[in-house]
Amino acid sequence: MIDNPLSIGPTQIRNRCILAPMSGVTDLPFRQLALRYGAGLVVTEMIASRELVCSRSESWSRLKGAGIKPHMVQLAGREARWMGEAARIVEANGADIIDINMGCPAKKVNKKLAGSALLQYPELVEQIVCAVVNAVQVPVTLKIRTGWDTDNRNGVQIARIAEDNGIQALAVHGRTKACMYKGEAEYDTIKAVKQEISIPVVANGDINSPEKAKYVLDYAGADGVMIGRGAQGNPWIFNAINHYLATGNQLPAPALSEVRDVLIEHIQNVHQFYGELMGARIARKHVGWYLAEHDSKSFRRAFNAMVQG
Numbered sequence: 001m002i003d004n005p006l007s008i009g010p011t012q013i014r015n016r017c018i019l020a021p022m023s024g025v026t027d028l029p030f031r032q033l034a035l036r037y038g039a040g041l042v043v044t045e046m047i048a049s050r051e052l053v054c055s056r057s058e059s060w061s062r063l064k065g066a067g068i069k070p071h072m073v074q075l076a077g078r079e080a081r082w083m084g085e086a087a088r089i090v091e092a093n094g095a096d097i098i099d100i101n102m103g104c105p106a107k108k109v110n111k112k113l114a115g116s117a118l119l120q121y122p123e124l125v126e127q128i129v130c131a132v133v134n135a136v137q138v139p140v141t142l143k144i145r146t147g148w149d150t151d152n153r154n155g156v157q158i159a160r161i162a163e164d165n166g167i168q169a170l171a172v173h174g175r176t177k178a179c180m181y182k183g184e185a186e187y188d189t190i191k192a193v194k195q196e197i198s199i200p201v202v203a204n205g206d207i208n209s210p211e212k213a214k215y216v217l218d219y220a221g222a223d224g225v226m227i228g229r230g231a232q233g234n235p236w237i238f239n240a241i242n243h244y245l246a247t248g249n250q251l252p253a254p255a256l257s258e259v260r261d262v263l264i265e266h267i268q269n270v271h272q273f274y275g276e277l278m279g280a281r282i283a284r285k286h287v288g289w290y291l292a293e294h295d296s297k298s299f300r301r302a303f304n305a306m307v308q309g
Contacts, residue, residue, distance in 0.1 A: 006040065006200060006224045008097055009139030009168040011070050013224070015040035016217070016245070017238045018171070020204055020228035021074040021099065021143070023106070027282075028064050029269035033262070034231060038238030040224075041072060046101050046109075049077035049086035063093055070096035074143070075132070076104065078113040078124070084131035091136040100132055102158070103143040103173050103204075105180045116145045116177035119158060126161050133166035143171040143204075146189040149178035159193045159201075167199065171226050174205035181229075191220040202226050208237070210244030210251075217245075233289025235262065263290045 006013040019026060019034040021043035026034075031042040045062045052059040052075075065071035073095040077083045087098050102125065104115030111117075118125055133140045142162045147153035155172055162170055172193055174185030185205030194201040203222035207213050208230035216225060231237050236254050243251045254262075266286055271279035 006202075008041075008070075008141060008200065011096060011139060013040045013070075015238075015242050016224040017041075017213070017241050018202060018224055018226045019043060019231060019238075020171075020226045021046055021101070022228055022232075023104070025232065027062070027270075027273065028066055028068075029266060029273050030286075031068060032066070032269070033235045033266060034238060035068065037235040038240075038242050039227075039231075039235075040238075041070065041097075042068065043072045043074050043099055046074050046076045046104060046115075047086070047090075048114075049075050050079065050082040052086045052089060053082055063090065063095075065094055072097040072099060072141075074099040074101050076101035076109065076114050077128070078118065080124075080127040080131035083128050084135040087132045087135040087140070091138050095138060097139050097141060098132060098136060099141045099143055099171075100128065100167075101143055103145050103171070105145065105175075105177050110177065116148065119144060119148045119154060119177060120152075122154070122157060122161060125158055126165060129162060129165045129167060139168040140166065141169040141171065142167045143173070145173045145176055145179075146186070147176045149176050152176075153189050155189045156192050156196050159197050163197045163199050169200040169202065169223075170197070171202040171204050173226075174203065187216055187220045190216075190222060194221045194223075200224065204228065206230075210241045213241045214245060233286065233292055259290060263287065266290075 006016050017040050019039045019042040023046050026045050034042050047059050047062050071094050073090045075086050090098055101115055102118045109115040144158055146155040159170055172190045174187050174190055190203045200223040202224040203216045203220050204226035207216055207225050207227055213225045240251045267283045270283050
């Protein structure tokens with residue numbers, strides 16, 4: 001069975017399962033829950049570097065770690081200057097690991113030439129990586145996609161740039177920028193990246209079960225797996241994967257009563273974190289995710305009506 005440790009620089013990660021950074025999802029309440037249910041490492045929502053430097057309140061709220069260790073913060077931006085300055089701020093505020101976002105395919109991010117749009121410009125990738133790595137003492141990681149479209153999968157080239165300029169671990173989502181989240185993730189590019197570089201490579205994309213996690217680890221030779229949408233409404237996925245990798249056996253699904261209790265606790269924590277009005281709005285999507293596997297359309301309609309009211 002798989003039990004190899006995963007390290008990022010000097011930081012030992014307790015297992016090979018990482019919660020992916022997801023804007024609007026991986027806030028502090030979500031990250032705390034994922035850690036409790038077996039995630040070895042969690043990452044903040046994407047923080048815009050320039051907005052952080054300019055002291056935008058939303059950016060600072062995303063920086064909160066509340067004792068999470070290691071505290072991993074993801075930064076996004078297109079300008080090396082702002083990325084380096086933001087990295088210094090993040091390090092001074094307790095970050096143990098800093099991640100650079102070059103994987104987000106969202107149009108509002110890409111139109112600013114940030115996220116996965118940067119993959120079209122390897123020279124700019126190198127400038128940003130160097131600025132962040134040289135600005136801080138903590139390990140710096142990078143999250144990318146396989147390329148900007150299916151005719152231009154340059155993940156291996158970007159991986160070489162990353163390793164050559166001090167990146168200490170690389171996460172690769174098995175889709176291109178153009179693919180968004182459509183179709184199926186492919187792992188051949190991740191396998192090629194792993195064969196090309198010596199730093200840890202973490203595979204991401206469509207990993208939504210223990211069996212899929214083991215398959216991807218074996219096929220791509222990855223050092224870890226990063227779980228995104230598979231963890232929405234399902235924080236138990238991390239323990240399930242860890243158990244399967246260690247024993248080859250499946251953990252039983254959580255009882256409905258446990259789903260209820262965790263859902264209620266999560267909603268309460270969201271309200272406490274955001275306040276009553278914003279908390280109610282944000283809770284709606286989490287309720288939908290928790291209940292997606294259950295016949296609960298009437299409850300969701302009633303819950304959403306209460307929130308809208």
